[in-house]
Amino acid sequence: MVSLKPVTTSVLKALKAASGIDAASLAKQLGQDYAVIMGAVNELASQDLGYFKEEESTEIALTDEGLGYAMNHLPESRLFKLLCDMKAKQVELNALRDKAKSALGMDDKLFFLSLGHLKQARWTSQAKVGEAVQVIVLKQEYEDKPEEQLLSLIAGSGGGLDVRDVPADLKAYVEGLKRRTLVIEKKYTKRSLHLTEKGKKLDTSKVSALDEVAHLTTEMITTGSWKEAKLKAYDVSKPGAHLNAGKIHPLIEIINKVREIFFSMGFTEIRGPIVESAFYNFDALYQPQDHPAREMHDTFYLSTPAAARLPPEKYMKAVAEVHEDGGNTGSTGWGYKWNREIATQTIMRTHTTATTVRQLGKAIEEGARLPLKVFSIDRVFRNEKVDFKHLAEFMQVEGIVIGERLSLADLRGTLVEFYTKLGFEQVITRPGFFPYTEPSLEISVFSKELGKWMEIGGSGIFRPEVCTPWGIKEPVRVLAWGQGLERIAMLRLKRNDIRDLYKNPLSWLRRAPYPRSGGR
Numbered sequence: 001m002v003s004l005k006p007v008t009t010s011v012l013k014a015l016k017a018a019s020g021i022d023a024a025s026l027a028k029q030l031g032q033d034y035a036v037i038m039g040a041v042n043e044l045a046s047q048d049l050g051y052f053k054e055e056e057s058t059e060i061a062l063t064d065e066g067l068g069y070a071m072n073h074l075p076e077s078r079l080f081k082l083l084c085d086m087k088a089k090q091v092e093l094n095a096l097r098d099k100a101k102s103a104l105g106m107d108d109k110l111f112f113l114s115l116g117h118l119k120q121a122r123w124t125s126q127a128k129v130g131e132a133v134q135v136i137v138l139k140q141e142y143e144d145k146p147e148e149q150l151l152s153l154i155a156g157s158g159g160g161l162d163v164r165d166v167p168a169d170l171k172a173y174v175e176g177l178k179r180r181t182l183v184i185e186k187k188y189t190k191r192s193l194h195l196t197e198k199g200k201k202l203d204t205s206k207v208s209a210l211d212e213v214a215h216l217t218t219e220m221i222t223t224g225s226w227k228e229a230k231l232k233a234y235d236v237s238k239p240g241a242h243l244n245a246g247k248i249h250p251l252i253e254i255i256n257k258v259r260e261i262f263f264s265m266g267f268t269e270i271r272g273p274i275v276e277s278a279f280y281n282f283d284a285l286y287q288p289q290d291h292p293a294r295e296m297h298d299t300f301y302l303s304t305p306a307a308a309r310l311p312p313e314k315y316m317k318a319v320a321e322v323h324e325d326g327g328n329t330g331s332t333g334w335g336y337k338w339n340r341e342i343a344t345q346t347i348m349r350t351h352t353t354a355t356t357v358r359q360l361g362k363a364i365e366e367g368a369r370l371p372l373k374v375f376s377i378d379r380v381f382r383n384e385k386v387d388f389k390h391l392a393e394f395m396q397v398e399g400i401v402i403g404e405r406l407s408l409a410d411l412r413g414t415l416v417e418f419y420t421k422l423g424f425e426q427v428i429t430r431p432g433f434f435p436y437t438e439p440s441l442e443i444s445v446f447s448k449e450l451g452k453w454m455e456i457g458g459s460g461i462f463r464p465e466v467c468t469p470w471g472i473k474e475p476v477r478v479l480a481w482g483q484g485l486e487r488i489a490m491l492r493l494k495r496n497d498i499r500d501l502y503k504n505p506l507s508w509l510r511r512a513p514y515p516r517s518g519g520r
Contacts, residue, residue: 002047003208007032008040013204015050015195023052023191041193049199056507057190059160060174062151066182070151075110076117077145080124083135084142093126093133121145147173154183162190189506250512251501254489255377258397261421265414267373267399272355274379277308279343281354283319285436286465288334289342293350300348300381307344315361316340318469329464348381352396353436356480360462360470363402370476371403377485388497391486398482400462406477408439411459415481419445419456422488429459437480438463447491454491457483 004012010030015021021029027037044050062070069075079100083091086099100106106114115135118124123139150170154161163185166174177183213220213229220226248256259269282294293299310316320338321327349355355376363372376398384390401414412429419427424445432442437460444455459481467478486498493512495501500508 002049002202002206004047005040005043006209007036008043009204009207009209011037011040011193012044012049012195012199012202012207015193016200016204019195019200020192023193026193037193038191044195044199048196049202050193050195052191052193054507055190055192056505057188058163059186059188060154060163060166060178060183061160061186062154062183063181066151066177067155069148069182070155074114074117074145074148074151075104075106076114076121076123077142077148078104079106079111079114080118080139081142083124083137088137090134090136093135096135146170147177150174150177151182160186187506244510247512249504250493250509251485251489254492255395255485258377258422258485258488261418262375262399264421265373265417267375270355270359270374270376271378272349272352272358272376274349274381275302275305275308275346276349276354277310277343278345278347279308279310279316279319280357281347281349281351283323283338283343284357284466284469285353286322286463287435288323288336289339290336296383298383299350300383302346302348305346308346310340310344311361315469316343322465322469326465327468329468331465333465350382351380351482352376352378352398353480353482356398356400357466357470359400360402360467360472360478364471368402371401371406373399373401375399386499388499391498391502394498395485396482397485397488398480401479402472402476403479404475404477406461406479408441408461411441411461411479411481414479415441415443415459418481419443423492428453432458432460434458434460436463436466437461441481443481443483449491449494454487456487457481 007030010032011026014026014030023037023041024034027034030037038052041050041052045052072078073081082100082103083096097108097111100111100114115124115126119126123137125136125138127134127136146169150166150173153166153170157165163171163174174183178185213226213231216226220229262269278294282291283289287293318327320340322329322331322333323338324333324336326333355378356374359372359374362368363370377395379393380396381393384392386392399414399418401410403410415429416427424447426446428444429441430444432440434440437458440458440460442455443457443459444453446452447454459479462472462478462480464473467473467476472478486501489495489501490498493501495508
């Protein structure tokens with residue numbers, strides 16, 4: 001025999017009729033509070049009779065304006081109906097405006113907006129005949145627009161409609177109504193209720209009423225009736241309710257971890273401007289001015305400010321000579337005439353190497369003590385199509401070491417130490433190619449989460465064409481490496497979609513562990 005509270009028995013019977021119903025709908029169906037329904041489901045779960053599933057859902061609801069149009073048609077529909085009632089194939093614009101004002105109460109703003117929507121739907125067009133603008137009726141008869149069908153559907157849903165329940169032929173109109181602020185989008189957690197196999201087989205006629213007291217009331221205490229009550233037993237071995245307390249965002253935790261590792265290795269953090277010059281972003285890194293990566297489809301160019309401030313003339317001249325004939329680096333250069341105007345173009349920086357290359361000239365000019373170790377963790381911008389593994393704005397991590405007689409062995413040793421501290425037990429490097437380092441190494445780590453090797457970044461020794469204009473010459477060399485922060489985060493946080501790191505799904509954030517300092 002199974003003993004359940006009366007409300008839990010009601011929920012059990014309802015789920016036998018429709019297992020999989022969401023908690024909010026069942027609460028409405030039984031006339032109970034949502035919390036009461038979830039309490040009943042938890043009681044079912046404690047006896048292995050039922051359970052619930054959570055999923056993130058999106059609902060669309062009407063604004064006040066949208067509700068008004070759902071009840072009384074869209075303004076463009078009312079305007080078109082007026083044209084149909086006038087039985088006009090063509091009418092002068094100002095005459096129609098006056099008629100709309102007197103018959104429909106439309107002001108000029110609403111009239112021209114409605115006329116624009118009719119033109120967009122190709123129900124009407126406009127043409128200038130003589131000195132007057134004529135509105136030409138293209139559609140033969142009046143009918144409700146698909147947008148109105150969608151508004152009526154949302155209005156009839158009782159407050160909100162799940163986007164998955166929108167008919168396929170109406171889905172294309174949701175974004176248009178959102179742009180017109182006639183509907184709003186709300187995200188919420190949907191809990192669907194289910195019975196276990198044991199719950200499905202249970203005969204409800206054999207369920208007895210549980211007359212237990214879970215909470216003492218003031219009246220029970222003052223009257224002493226609690227002494228006669230059957231108190232509900234508590235299982236102290238059961239975990240308590242999950243608390244969705246505030247915590248640091250998982251991505252910020254990883255940034256802090258990377259920063260701590262750099263500090264422990266003797267590095268100093270540097271920052272640079274987000275709005276950068278083409279000079280520091282491209283030219284100073286020995287990238288020719290006709291390189292495809294500079295094109296609009298890869299880079300965000302700015303109209304304001306129109307030109308960037310450039311470094312002192314001696315550096316400009318040295319970079320120009322390297323591009324044209326190699327200068328005194330021993331290189332042949334790119335063999336073209338370097339253009340100062342191109343170098344002054346302003347862009348959203350495409351990599352944080354623009355920040356580290358600024359450090360080259362600063363280190364020599366200020367007489368920094370070598371070896372000098374600096375790192376940067378900052379935002380960069382690229383004109384990318386956003387998908388599950390690409391963003392137009394993301395974070396990049398870079399480190400450089402400036403010192404005498406540095407070699408690939410020093411570079412590899414630094415890389416292995418960095419990535420080992422980051423939690424990757426296996427690190428390999430292999431020859432690679434990058435535009436401004438030679439020799440270059442690609443870095444791969446073994447991901448225990450995925451059970452395979454992953455290429456995670458690039459590294460190398462800065463070419464003489466990059467270093468020489470800033471006064472860095474043999475035996476001084478510059479080691480450099482870097483990668484996208486999000487790639488590390490996706491491995492560590494087990495996310496398959498890079499957008500999750502910024503879209504912030506609540507179901508994931510609630511499950512994310514707390515920082516170690518707070519006790520995991």
